[in-house]
Amino acid sequence: MxxxxxxxxxxxxxxxxxxxxxxxxxxxxxxxxxxxxxxxxxxxxxxxxxxxxxxxxxxxxGIIRSISGKMQPLLKFLYPDLPAGHPAQKSIAANMIANFLGLGWAATPAGLKAMEELGKLEDDRRSGRMSGPARRKGTAGNEMCTFLIVNISSLQLIPVNVIAYRSQYGSVNPSAIIGAGIAATAVSTGTAVIFCRMMERMKKR
Amino acid sequence: MRILLFLSDFIVPFIIFLIICFGILKRIQVYDTFVKGARSGFLTVAGILPTLIGLMTAVGILRASGFLNWLSGLLGRITVCIGFPGELVPLAVVRMFSSSAAAGLLLDVYKEYGTDSFLGLAASIAMSCTETIFYTMSVYFMAVKVTKTRYTLTGALAATGAGLAASVILAGMMI
Incomplete structure (x- = not known):
């Protein structure tokens, strides 16, 4: 593709x-x-x-471990086939937190690490050490798809740069879009999650 | 508003402070550990450089050819029928390819229609609920040498489409 x-x-x-x-x-x-x-x-x-x-x-x-521990229900919900305590969970949690806070630069290294760990998960599935569908090398696993779609759906809560541009261009209320921005982000992320769920269900049958 | 910008100024130093404090409390060789992590970060960037060159060249060619403008014009005529303003289509299309180019178009919308107009609000919300699809997909997938991306693109487009639709509806409610 x-x-x-x-x-x-x-x-x-x-x-x-x-x-x-x-x-x-x-x-x-x-x-x-x-x-x-x-x-x-x-x-x-x-x-x-x-x-x-x-x-x-x-x-x-141990900060990242304790954060990913607190995010366990969310991680379990988004990645049902990812075993609890898998190293990918920590990187995914760190990536999500950085994205929430709008720290794109911090999200990238954590995200790449997460993809690497998910790649190892796929290797383990191929050799039968982990449960889950074995896919050929070079093919994205369900977790990779979910991780990227959720990332692309944008998780940032407060769009700091858009607010800065707005105030620069003379908006009377630059931060007026925060509420609407969070609502729109919830819609796009919600769509992403529903879509991934549907695809996983369909593939299982 | 003030408080928010103030907080966003403080968030980076605050997080750095917190991480280093915890590190010292846990008796970690903070500087050594930092250097070790920074080295792997450095190698990471070096590793994605070829991907970025490939991607940005492709995006550059596509933009310079004027194809995106033509596509936006075409899509604009269609989207008006379903209530999505044609003026925002170029922004929505470019946003999928390049974040900085999209920022330029956002500022154009502000200059032309005003930040607090319906279009200005819709563009602001749309920018904050979407991401650059092709950048994210190529950097992350290339890093793990995955080329069969299955339903990732479809899902990303669905999420982006839903975000765009929500932006227009929400902006309409704010006016």
């Missing part, structure tokens, strides 16, 4: 640009975007390393 998506974006772009005479723009965009990606990574290296370091302390101090 990712392969087709990526190829589709590039091919569509080039064909459309050729048809509308924007080929020079595409050339520039290709080179500039590649450069931009490196610049972004340089920025990311600092912030992500900072948060990874802090997360390491938090996990050594």
């Amino acid at each position: 990712l392969n087709y998506l990526w190829a589709g974006m590039i091919l569509t772009g080039i064909v459309y640009a050729a048809a509308t005479g924007r080929i020079p723009d595409v050339t520039n965009a290709a080179v500039d975007s590649a450069k931009e990606a490196v610049a972004l990574c340089v920025t990311m290296t600092g912030v992500i390393s900072l948060w990874s370091g802090l997360m390491e302390i938090a996990s050594a101090a």
Whole structure:
């Protein structure tokens, strides 16, 4: 899917640009975007390393374990087939908390760790050490799908940057959208959870 | 409002303070541990760099070609029939690909229609209840070498669609 998506974006772009005479723009965009990606990574290296370091302390101090313990009912609800105490639970919990608080940079390392642990879970399922459906290598497990769909549904409670933009552009009440934002986030996340549940049910039959 | 911005200013230092305090209380070699974690974070970023170059090049090409504008125009004509304002379609489409480009379009909406207009409110809410689908999917899936993503994209689009619909309805209620 990712392969087709990526190829589709590039091919569509080039064909459309050729048809509308924007080929020079595409050339520039290709080179500039590649450069931009490196610049972004340089920025990311600092912030992500900072948060990874802090997360390491938090996990050594047992903070993350106690948070994931408190979130057990929620984790059990979202990931019914993920055994309690699995290392992925801790990373998922840390990722969710960081997302709630709007700390995107802190959420990324925890999220990547969670995906890694879920990958190991899939390995264990393939070799029969863990219960659950065994899938071929390179295929997303149910937990991975749920984790990403819930992440994409946005969990941030207070959209700090949107509020900042609003006040910058002269809103009389920049934070007026907080309530509505939480409601809309609840709708999108609710949809995500219902969707994942339906897919899991369907696949089980 | 003041309190919120104040809190959001404080949240990062507060969390750092809390984590280090706990670390010291638990008698952890905090600096050593930090460096160990930072090293793995550093390697993580180095690992996703190729993915990011690929993704951002694809997004850059797609945006520069004008295809997204054409798609937004087309979708805009359809969505008006179901009550979703056509002015917000470019924002909704671009939001799935790039967070920074979407922020630019959000500011355009503010300049053109005002932050507290129906469109300004709907755009603000839509921005806060959605995420960049393609960025999230490629970074996380590529990190674990998964290419068969099954129903992730469909689910992500469903969640985003529901969020967008909710934004327009909620903004309508606020006016």
